[in-house]
Every structure is written in C-alpha cells, then in structure tokens.
Amino acid sequence: MFEMKDEWLAADKVKREDYTKVLDIGKEFLYLSYADCKNTGTTEPEIIAATEQGMIDYSKRVCEMPAKIGIHPMPDSLMHAMPAYMPEQYACGIKWGSNFPTNKKMFNVSSTNCQIIYNDVLTGWPLAIMDASWITELRTPATAIVGIKYGGNLDSTTWGMIGCGIQGRNNVRMIKHILKKLETIYIYDVVEEAMDYLIEVDQPLVDAKIVKCHSYEEIVKSAQILTSATPIAHVPNPPVKDEWVSKGQTLICLDCHTVYADSIYKRADKYYQDSVPEHELLQTYGTYPWGFPTITGETGAMAAGLVPGRESKDELVIVNNVGMASEDMMCAKIIFDRAIENGIGTKLPL
Ligand SMILES: NC(=O)c1ccc[n+]([C@@H]2O[C@H](COP(=O)([O-])OP(=O)(O)OC[C@H]3O[C@@H](n4cnc5c(N)ncnc54)[C@H](O)[C@@H]3O)[C@@H](O)[C@H]2O)c1
Known part of the structure; x- marks a missing residue:
C-alpha cells in the first residue's frame, strides 16, 4: 500500500475536475482506439522519458506493480495481465497484452495486441478503455x-x-x-x-x-x-x-x-x-x-x-x-490527459 501524499491528492483533484467536465465518472468512460492514441500527438521523446521514469519508479519501488500473470493458449503465445499504480502521477490501470507469433501467417493480423483499462485513482471506476498496441509499439523500443x-x-x-x-x-x-x-x-x-x-x-x-x-x-x-x-x-x-x-x-x-x-x-x-x-x-x-x-x-x-x-x-x-506495466501506465496517463484536453475519443456508457 502507498500513502497518498497531500500534494498528490490536491493535484489529482485538480486533474479530476478537468476529467469530470468531460466524463460522468462511474457512469461513462472514454474509448480510445489505436488512431485516437496516435492522434493525441504524443511524441517519441515523451514516450521515452515516460518509459524511463516508469522503470525508475518501479526499481525504487515507489509504485505498485505485481509481476504479470499470464496464460498461453497457442504454442509460444502469451497473454499477460499487467496492473500498475503510479501514485505520483495519479495513474492506475491494467494492460491486457498478447503475442501470438502465428497470427500473421494464419489470420493476417499482427502478432501483438493490447488494451488498457485506465482507472480513476480516487474511485477505481474506469476512465478509459484504450488501445495499448500503439503504446507497446513505442514504449518497448x-x-x-x-x-x-x-x-x-x-x-x-x-x-x-x-x-x-x-x-x-x-x-x-x-x-x-x-x-x-x-x-x-x-x-x-x-x-x-x-x-x-x-x-x-x-x-x-x-x-x-x-x-x-x-x-x-x-x-x-x-x-x-x-x-x-x-x-x-x-x-x-x-x-x-x-x-x-x-x-x-x-x-x-x-x-x-x-x-x-x-x-x-x-x-x-x-x-x-x-x-x-x-x-x-x-x-x-x-x-x-x-x-x-x-x-x-x-x-x-x-x-x-x-x-x-x-x-x-x-x-x-x-x-x-x-x-512493465509501470511504463504502460506512465504513457497511458499522457494519452488520456491529451485526449480529454483535445476532445479525442468516444464516450460510451458503462
Ligand atoms: N519486451 C517487451 O516489452 C515486449 C513488448 C512487445 C513485444 N515483445 C516481444 O517482441 C517480439 C516481437 O514482437 P513483434 O510485435 O515485433 O512481433 P512480429 O510478429 O511483428 O515480428 C516478429 C518478427 O520476428 C521474426 N522472426 C521469427 N523467428 C525469428 C528468428 N528465430 N530469428 C529472427 N527473426 C525471427 C518474424 O519473421 C517477424 O518478422 C515478441 O516476442 C514479443 O513478445 C516484447
């Protein structure tokens, strides 16, 4: 468990106020597709910096990130559940990511596909369900x-x-x-x-x-x-x-x-x-x-x-x-905040 510091809580409330201008939290969420994530204009240097910070915060153990659990339906395939809570960034959620190496040959779709449920730190309700393939493509390099x-x-x-x-x-x-x-x-x-x-x-x-x-x-x-x-x-x-x-x-x-x-x-x-x-x-x-x-x-x-x-x-x-999920949540936070600021994505009822 991580103690929520007063200054984090204060800053989170300010951010949350921005979110509530767009979203009725607990009743609806934002859906962000691959194109929506890309259209936020998040740059490669921003992803690199966020990823490095996610790695540092994890190694300093100042975030909460259990080791990913997985299932393996096809030979050499993987599906990983990757939750993380980044207290200082007020970001939490889970990535569900998979790699099926035979996808291209058998079904003409990419071998990797990922989604994130991005949650409200203060209530746990989903703020967004977003594509995470785009994040994975950039945060991994x-x-x-x-x-x-x-x-x-x-x-x-x-x-x-x-x-x-x-x-x-x-x-x-x-x-x-x-x-x-x-x-x-x-x-x-x-x-x-x-x-x-x-x-x-x-x-x-x-x-x-x-x-x-x-x-x-x-x-x-x-x-x-x-x-x-x-x-x-x-x-x-x-x-x-x-x-x-x-x-x-x-x-x-x-x-x-x-x-x-x-x-x-x-x-x-x-x-x-x-x-x-x-x-x-x-x-x-x-x-x-x-x-x-x-x-x-x-x-x-x-x-x-x-x-x-x-x-x-x-x-x-x-x-x-x-x-690591700490990298994904750092990137998801940037993308979600930009989507809210710029009116990107589709609101859907819960
Ligand atoms: N470390 C991470 O954070 C992370 C994140 C995403 C993906 N990955 C892993 O990266 C790998 C590639 O993912 P991708 O999305 O690029 O998959 P992809 O299917 O798009 O590409 C894999 C490439 O590897 C080639 N290949 C297959 N066997 C090979 C071999 N023995 N030697 C050389 N090349 C070979 C294939 O022809 C293909 O071009 C997967 O193992 C995936 O799980 C790691």
Whole structure:
C-alpha cells in the first residue's frame, strides 16, 4: 500500500475536475482506439522519458506493480495481465497484452495486441478503455533506448536489429534518439520479406544506412550494439554462438533469453533485468531453463544511478527488458490527459 501524499491528492483533484467536465465518472468512460492514441500527438521523446521514469519508479519501488500473470493458449503465445499504480502521477490501470507469433501467417493480423483499462485513482471506476498496441509499439523500443543510454557505448556507429516485425521496425525508427553517431543499421530476420519490407518503408525515415544480413553470425559480428525482438520461445534453442560475441558489445533483449547462448549471459560483465520478480515469474513458466546469470541490478536502478551501468568501453553488457506495466501506465496517463484536453475519443456508457 502507498500513502497518498497531500500534494498528490490536491493535484489529482485538480486533474479530476478537468476529467469530470468531460466524463460522468462511474457512469461513462472514454474509448480510445489505436488512431485516437496516435492522434493525441504524443511524441517519441515523451514516450521515452515516460518509459524511463516508469522503470525508475518501479526499481525504487515507489509504485505498485505485481509481476504479470499470464496464460498461453497457442504454442509460444502469451497473454499477460499487467496492473500498475503510479501514485505520483495519479495513474492506475491494467494492460491486457498478447503475442501470438502465428497470427500473421494464419489470420493476417499482427502478432501483438493490447488494451488498457485506465482507472480513476480516487474511485477505481474506469476512465478509459484504450488501445495499448500503439503504446507497446513505442514504449518497448523506449525500454531498449534506456538500456542503451546507460549500458551502451554511445559513440557506436553500428547497431543491429534482430527480428524485423512491428517491434523491429519501431526500434529502427527510434534508435536515432540515442545513437547520434550511427552510420549503419544491420538487420536480420528469418523471413527475407520482413527485411525487404523494413528497408522499403523505413529507410526513407532514418539517416543511417540499413544493411540486410544473411545470418545471425553476420549481424552479431557486424554491430556494436544489438537489439532483439523475436518470438519468445517457451523452450529456448538459442542460435547465437558464444564465439561471435565480443567484449564491448551491448545486447538488448526484448525477447528474454531466446537469441543468445546461455554462456554469453553467464560471461557478461554486467547483466540487467527490468524487473527481477517479473523474470522470476517467467522462470516458473520455463523461459529460463538454464537459470539466471548473476544480476547486476534492475534497468531502472541503473537509470536511477542506484547500481552502476557501463563502466568501461570493453565491458560486455546485457539488458533483458520483458516490459512493465509501470511504463504502460506512465504513457497511458499522457494519452488520456491529451485526449480529454483535445476532445479525442468516444464516450460510451458503462
Ligand atoms: N519486451 C517487451 O516489452 C515486449 C513488448 C512487445 C513485444 N515483445 C516481444 O517482441 C517480439 C516481437 O514482437 P513483434 O510485435 O515485433 O512481433 P512480429 O510478429 O511483428 O515480428 C516478429 C518478427 O520476428 C521474426 N522472426 C521469427 N523467428 C525469428 C528468428 N528465430 N530469428 C529472427 N527473426 C525471427 C518474424 O519473421 C517477424 O518478422 C515478441 O516476442 C514479443 O513478445 C516484447
């Protein structure tokens, strides 16, 4: 339980007054679609800052966020229930997010889909039911950016993206916010068309040259920093061999321990997880059959300076961010407030 500080309560009441001008709380809520969320004009730097704060607040344990529970209807699929309460931001709610890797092939719909029920802190009634796929598409690359900010060599001229789906493409578009000297983006996907599509659509949007790799070995040996977003295997069979990974590299995993051989994690100089309890829960589902390496600290603790981040150019640093509801609620708050201010969304009766 968190004590509501007087100044938070006062500020929340002011905000709530704005909400009540638009919504009859307890009788109706705002529905925000994917397009509505996007149309709030929330920018990538705003999402990155909100995500970093969500990671820091979690690691300082100044918010309430239990580890996500899940169900797994299809092979390698996941549906996660992700609640969080951010006292300082007067934001609370729950994300219900899923990833079904076979969706594209079988049903021609995206593998990831997410919704948020965003609640009133003072009464618990829903203020909004909103799409959260847009938030997830942006806040997940933002978590990678936070990992790179504190764990990467920021003068790197090369970066690689493994997995070129929705996450891969958004990571490619957003990497410019952290790697200012980037010259070459290497990409790799087991599906050739996914790489071709990324180059066709996203090359015009980024300055660095995007280069297609033909194997894991090629991309891992080419890029100083690597981010991976491939389907999370329930029984990992990592394709990347230890001898391809060098000192000084930074590996950002958005897909648990799916890609890299276990010995790479175990020999890393520094290894971070966004939420140790989240990963411990995943371990009970079998995601980490070889156990965890020594954990240097949480990513948010690194961002807050509570544990050291990268300390020398030669360190091998690995950051494993599975994604947290604290990040989602920080972003949902911005989107909901903007929607209220700008009359975006559809009011529906409860
Ligand atoms: N960490 C987080 O916060 C977070 C958030 C959202 C999604 N994810 C995870 O990111 C991953 C990707 O999500 P998405 O929405 O981009 O999915 P997507 O289906 O749009 O893209 C996945 C891509 O990976 C490729 N792929 C499949 N197997 C591969 C392999 N062995 N090697 C290389 N590429 C491979 C596919 O061809 C596809 O292009 C999923 O595992 C998802 O659960 C993580």
